[in-house]
Amino acid sequence: DGGITQSPKYLFRKEGQNVTLSCEQNLNHDAMYWYRQDPGQGLRLIYYSQIVNDFQKGDIAEGYSVSREKKESFPLTVTSAQKNPTAFYLCASSIHSNEKLFFGSGTQLSVL
């Protein structure tokens, strides 16, 4: 079955630590996205990538970094500079910019 796989499902970060969230898709989509979901708020865009080796900042990119070395993979690193990282992180992909998003099942990140 085609889809998007996010891992791990739960992740804990210690103070000053960088952590990386994995996102893999086998839908052959060019575009991939990372969103952050906080309770009572809609999703906010962290980064997006239109194509391999290219990515753009979204609305809340500070404290995060990404890479897109392969079409299937778009990992997100939450750096120590992100002072409030506790949230539910969702990865998504789409065929084109105006097409529907396909979402992974998410990673819940918490701070120890």
Place this chain on the structure above:
Amino acid sequence: AQSVAQPEDQVNVAEGNPLTVKCTYSVSGNPYLFWYVQYPNRGLQFLLKYITGDNLVKGSYGFEAEFNKSQTSFHLKKPSALVSDSALYFCVDRFGGGFKTIFGAGTRLFVKA
């Protein structure tokens, strides 16, 4: 600035009754409007979209939405609610068909048996 408003945090409806989840968007260029549903601890699933054409859009699971340009609204509807429809619903504008997206804050739908 572009925005999407979902004026109700929560909607309660009895099973078998019609349901409406409201959404309004700000006017700037051409809206590309979507509805997504999120079940607990899961990713979002696409329900339907409006880009151009018919103002009444039909989607998954019996849902439909009506685009109203004069009222800048895109309300989600279903003629007969099911308990399994209970979830969090998001209205989304991918304005101009670009990569950036504006999500509403979400409306939690409770359907009581």
